[in-house]
Amino acid sequence: MPFHVDLASWRKRLNSSLGRITIAVGLLLVLVALNVQLLLRLEYQADVEQIHTDAERSAQKLAAHTSAVLDRASQSLALLTRLHEATGTGRPLPQAAELLGTEGLEAWLVADANGLVIESGGKVPASVKSTAFFRRAGKLEPGAVDLGETEVLSGAGKQPLLPLTRRLNGPSGEFLGCVTALIALPQLISPEVRHEASGTALSLLGRDGRIRARFLEDKFSHGELVDLVKMRERLATSREQLEPLASRLDGQRRFIATADLPRYPAVALVGLRAESVLANYQRHRQRVLLTALVVTALLLGAAVLLFMQSRRLEASRHRLRAAEARLRATLDGSLDAVLVMRAQHDARGQLTDLLVIDANARATALLNVREPIGQQFSALLPAARESGILQEFELAMASGQTMVSERLGHSPHLVDRWLQHQIVPLDDGVALFSRDISERYHTERAQAEQRRFLQNLLDVLPLAVYAKSTRPATMGRYMFWNRAAERCFGMTAEQVVGHTGQELFDPADAARFDAQVALVLAERRPRRFSDQLAVSSGGRQYLDILKVPVMGDDGQVDHLLVVAEDVTEKRGSAERLRLGSRVLAETADAVLICDAQDQIIDCNPAFGHLTGHHIGALVGRPVSAAGLPLFDGGPDGDAVRWVGESRLVCSDGRVLDIWLSVNRIHDGEGQLTHHARVFSDISALKRHQAELDEMARLDSLTGLPNRRSFDERLPEALARAGRSKHLLALLFIDLDGFKKVNDTMGHAAGDQLLCAVAERLKACVRTVDAVFRLGGDEFTVIVEDAGSQADVGRLCERILEFLSQPHLLAAGRPVVTPSVGVALATPGEAPDSLLRRADDAMYAAKRAGKARYCVARPLD
Ligand SMILES: Nc1nc2c(ncn2[C@@H]2O[C@H](COP(=O)(O)OP(=O)(O)OP(=O)(O)O)[C@@H](O)[C@H]2O)c(=O)[nH]1
Structure with missing residues (x-):
C-alpha cells in the first residue's frame, strides 16, 4: 500500500488550535533544550x-x-x-x-x-x-x-x-x-x-x-x-x-x-x-538538566492542561459553531418568520423602538422588505405602535416570560392574514417568531365548529358518553363528559374533566372501573359491562356500559370511549313487562295483539280458551279472522281507544257477547304501531242483563209491560200504523175508587185487585194488542189495526163490562169500574200527543160520572 500523506488534513490539523499548541509546546521544548544546551555549553566553555x-x-x-x-x-x-x-x-x-x-x-x-x-x-x-x-x-x-x-x-x-x-x-x-x-x-x-x-x-x-x-x-x-x-x-x-x-x-x-x-x-x-x-560542571550540568527536566515536565504538564483546555475550548468552539449552524439552519428552516431585535430606550429608560439585528428569509418575505436588518421595527411595520405589540415586547422583557399572541396583520400586504407571534425575551431585546396561521386559524375555527357540532351531537345523545385517557401522562383522567353523563352521574363536565375516577367516585366503584379499564386495555377490543352505583337517595343506579379502546396513530390505546346507559328505569320497565306478561298469561281476559294494519301478531292463552282459536292459524291474518271487528279509529280516524260491547264468533261458530277494549298503540313519533284488543266474555252478563231489561219493562206486580215498555212500544206502533194506514187506538184506563179498596181492604187486597184487573184486560183484547200498567191503578192498551171507531167502541164496552165484574178476593168482593179514555191516532201524530189525548179523554169520562168510556176529539 503506497504511503500517502494527506497534506490538507495535516494542514488543517496544524491550523487548529490543538496543532498550534502542539507546535508551540514543541518549539518551547526545543527552545528549552537549545537553551539548556547553550547554557551547558557556555558553562562548559x-x-x-x-x-x-x-x-x-x-x-x-x-x-x-x-x-x-x-x-x-x-x-x-x-x-x-x-x-x-x-x-x-x-x-x-x-x-x-x-x-x-x-x-x-x-x-x-x-x-x-x-x-x-x-x-x-x-x-x-x-x-x-x-x-x-x-x-x-x-x-x-x-x-x-x-x-x-x-x-x-x-x-x-x-x-x-x-x-x-x-x-x-x-x-x-x-x-x-x-x-x-x-x-x-x-x-x-x-x-x-x-x-x-x-x-x-x-x-x-x-x-x-x-x-x-x-x-x-x-x-x-x-x-x-x-x-x-x-x-x-x-x-x-x-x-x-x-x-x-x-x-x-x-x-x-x-x-x-x-x-x-x-x-x-x-x-x-x-x-x-x-x-x-569537571565535577562542578557535571554537578551544575545535572542541576541544569534536572531543572530543564522539571521545566520540561512543567511545560509538558502545562501543555497537557493547555491541550485539554484547548480541546475543551475546541469542543466548545465546535459546539458553538455547530450551535450557530443549527441556529442558522433553524432560523432559515423555520416555518416562522424570525426577527432578532435589540431594544432601544430613551433617556428615561422607556422603550422607544427595536432595532432588527437578525432576520431569516421568511421574515424578509413576510415583511416584504429587501433588507430588514438594521431597520427599526416601527419603520418596518408602521402600524406596530398602534397595534400594541410594542407593549407586548416591553412586557416580555420586563417579565422574562415568553409571550404568545395571535393578531391580524396590520400591514397592507398582510390584510386579512392571521399571525401568531411568539415573543421570546433576550438579554437586550426580543426574538419575535411570527407565523402566518391564517390557514390553521380557519382550519382550527372549522375544527372548533366541528368539535362544537360533535359536542352538541354527543350532548343531545340520551346516552352518557365520556372518554378516559390511557396515555401515560394523563392516565386515568377524564377528557370528555357529555350532558347525558352529567345527568347520569350527577356531575358536571367541569367537575369531572381532568380528574381521575379515584378523585370522583367511591373507592370501591373507582377500583371496579379501573379493573374494567385494565381488562379492555389488555384485550384491546370493545367490551360491555353491567354495573351499578349507589346513589345519594339510597337506591341503586344500574348501568349498561360499553367501553371501547380508541387507538392512536402509534397503534397504542390512546383513549377509552365509554358509552353508559342508565338502565335503572329500563330495568324497572323490563320488570314491569315481565309482570305484565305474567298478568297477560294468567288473566282471564283475552288479549289479541295486532300490528298497525290490524293483522294478528299474538294473543294470550285466555284468547284461545275463550274463542277456541289457535294462534298459529291466525298470525298474519286480519283481525276479522279472529271473529273480531276492525277498528279504524272512529269517525275521525284518530281515536286511540274504543271500549264497548261487541260480538265474537268462536272457532266452533258460537257467537259470544264480549266487552271489548281496542287500544291503538303509537310510538314516540306518533306512528301507529299496534292494536291491542282486550275482551271478556259477557254473554252470561248480557243474558242476565236482558233478563233485567225484560224485568225492567214489566210491572212487577201484575206482570204487564210497564210504563217504560209503553214508552218504547207506542212510537213503534204509531210508526207501523203510519206505514200500514191502519187505525191505531190508545185506551187509557183508570180504576174508579181504587183508593177505597186499599183503604178498606188493605194494600194487599188492592194488589190482588190490580192483578185481577190486568188479567181481565188481557182477556178483553186480542193477543196482538198490548196491555200496559203505567202505574197505580192506570192501565193503557195499544190497539193496532183497530178497524173502525165502532170496533174500538165495542172493545171499550167489553172492557167496561168485564172489569166492572166483582173480584173474588180473600178480603172481599170489591167492584171497581174503569173510566176509559180513547184516542184514535191521527196519521203522523206524536206519541205524547196521543197519550195526552187519551188521558184527557179518560178524565173526561171521570168527569162524566166514571164507569164509562170517552173518545177524545180527533186532532185538528
Ligand atoms: N194496593 C195498591 N194500591 C195502589 C197501588 N198503586 C197505587 N195505589 C193506590 O191507588 C189509589 C189510586 O188513587 P186514585 O185513583 O186517585 O183514587 P180513586 O179512589 O181511584 O179515585 P178516582 O180515580 O177519582 O176514582 C191510591 O190510593 C194509591 O195509594 C198498588 O200497587 N197497590
Whole structure:
C-alpha cells in the first residue's frame, strides 16, 4: 500500500488550535533544550576556560618552581665552574662542598675531561664517562647549561636524578670536564601544585621531547619520549575544541597546559584530569538538566492542561459553531418568520423602538422588505405602535416570560392574514417568531365548529358518553363528559374533566372501573359491562356500559370511549313487562295483539280458551279472522281507544257477547304501531242483563209491560200504523175508587185487585194488542189495526163490562169500574200527543160520572 500523506488534513490539523499548541509546546521544548544546551555549553566553555586558565597557572607555577630549583642549582654550578676554570686544575675545591650543599640537590660532581669524577657530594657514580650528560657536556657552548636526561640514579634508593651540567673550559676554551648537579625529581615538581586536583599529571618536559620528570598518582616517573610538535598541535586543537585530551598514560582525559621554563630548554606541563575538574560542571550540568527536566515536565504538564483546555475550548468552539449552524439552519428552516431585535430606550429608560439585528428569509418575505436588518421595527411595520405589540415586547422583557399572541396583520400586504407571534425575551431585546396561521386559524375555527357540532351531537345523545385517557401522562383522567353523563352521574363536565375516577367516585366503584379499564386495555377490543352505583337517595343506579379502546396513530390505546346507559328505569320497565306478561298469561281476559294494519301478531292463552282459536292459524291474518271487528279509529280516524260491547264468533261458530277494549298503540313519533284488543266474555252478563231489561219493562206486580215498555212500544206502533194506514187506538184506563179498596181492604187486597184487573184486560183484547200498567191503578192498551171507531167502541164496552165484574178476593168482593179514555191516532201524530189525548179523554169520562168510556176529539 503506497504511503500517502494527506497534506490538507495535516494542514488543517496544524491550523487548529490543538496543532498550534502542539507546535508551540514543541518549539518551547526545543527552545528549552537549545537553551539548556547553550547554557551547558557556555558553562562548559567557561569551566573549560577556567580549567585551562587554572592549568596554565599551575603550569606557570610549576615552571617557576622548577626554574627556581634549576636556577639555584645552576648558580651553584656557575660559581663552581668559575672556580675550577680559574684554578685551571682538576683538583677539588674546598669551597665545592659548601657551594653545592645547597638544599634540594641530591648530589653533585665535578668530572675531568676523561669523565673521572674529581670530586662529588652525595652518592654519585664513580665515573660519569659513560653517562649521557658527560657526553653532552663536551658539546655544550661555553657558559651553557645542559639539562640532562635522568639516566642517573641515586645509589641507595635508586631514585632517578636529573643532571644539570655546565662545561668546564680551559683557558683556551678546551674541554676540561664538567660540573654536574644531580637534582631529585620531587624537587623539580612543585609540592603546592601536586595535589591541586585528583589525577592531576605534572611533567617537566625537555625541549627534546624527553620527559625529565612526571608526577602522577603520587608517583614520579621519567624518560618517556614525547613528540612535542604533535603534542602542541593536539593541545592547540584541544584548547580550541574545549575538549580534554585522552592520556596515553592511563587513558584518563585531561586538560593540559604548558609553560616554558625561562632559561632552560624545558617545558612545564600540567594535565588536570577532566573527570575531577569537571565535577562542578557535571554537578551544575545535572542541576541544569534536572531543572530543564522539571521545566520540561512543567511545560509538558502545562501543555497537557493547555491541550485539554484547548480541546475543551475546541469542543466548545465546535459546539458553538455547530450551535450557530443549527441556529442558522433553524432560523432559515423555520416555518416562522424570525426577527432578532435589540431594544432601544430613551433617556428615561422607556422603550422607544427595536432595532432588527437578525432576520431569516421568511421574515424578509413576510415583511416584504429587501433588507430588514438594521431597520427599526416601527419603520418596518408602521402600524406596530398602534397595534400594541410594542407593549407586548416591553412586557416580555420586563417579565422574562415568553409571550404568545395571535393578531391580524396590520400591514397592507398582510390584510386579512392571521399571525401568531411568539415573543421570546433576550438579554437586550426580543426574538419575535411570527407565523402566518391564517390557514390553521380557519382550519382550527372549522375544527372548533366541528368539535362544537360533535359536542352538541354527543350532548343531545340520551346516552352518557365520556372518554378516559390511557396515555401515560394523563392516565386515568377524564377528557370528555357529555350532558347525558352529567345527568347520569350527577356531575358536571367541569367537575369531572381532568380528574381521575379515584378523585370522583367511591373507592370501591373507582377500583371496579379501573379493573374494567385494565381488562379492555389488555384485550384491546370493545367490551360491555353491567354495573351499578349507589346513589345519594339510597337506591341503586344500574348501568349498561360499553367501553371501547380508541387507538392512536402509534397503534397504542390512546383513549377509552365509554358509552353508559342508565338502565335503572329500563330495568324497572323490563320488570314491569315481565309482570305484565305474567298478568297477560294468567288473566282471564283475552288479549289479541295486532300490528298497525290490524293483522294478528299474538294473543294470550285466555284468547284461545275463550274463542277456541289457535294462534298459529291466525298470525298474519286480519283481525276479522279472529271473529273480531276492525277498528279504524272512529269517525275521525284518530281515536286511540274504543271500549264497548261487541260480538265474537268462536272457532266452533258460537257467537259470544264480549266487552271489548281496542287500544291503538303509537310510538314516540306518533306512528301507529299496534292494536291491542282486550275482551271478556259477557254473554252470561248480557243474558242476565236482558233478563233485567225484560224485568225492567214489566210491572212487577201484575206482570204487564210497564210504563217504560209503553214508552218504547207506542212510537213503534204509531210508526207501523203510519206505514200500514191502519187505525191505531190508545185506551187509557183508570180504576174508579181504587183508593177505597186499599183503604178498606188493605194494600194487599188492592194488589190482588190490580192483578185481577190486568188479567181481565188481557182477556178483553186480542193477543196482538198490548196491555200496559203505567202505574197505580192506570192501565193503557195499544190497539193496532183497530178497524173502525165502532170496533174500538165495542172493545171499550167489553172492557167496561168485564172489569166492572166483582173480584173474588180473600178480603172481599170489591167492584171497581174503569173510566176509559180513547184516542184514535191521527196519521203522523206524536206519541205524547196521543197519550195526552187519551188521558184527557179518560178524565173526561171521570168527569162524566166514571164507569164509562170517552173518545177524545180527533186532532185538528
Ligand atoms: N194496593 C195498591 N194500591 C195502589 C197501588 N198503586 C197505587 N195505589 C193506590 O191507588 C189509589 C189510586 O188513587 P186514585 O185513583 O186517585 O183514587 P180513586 O179512589 O181511584 O179515585 P178516582 O180515580 O177519582 O176514582 C191510591 O190510593 C194509591 O195509594 C198498588 O200497587 N197497590
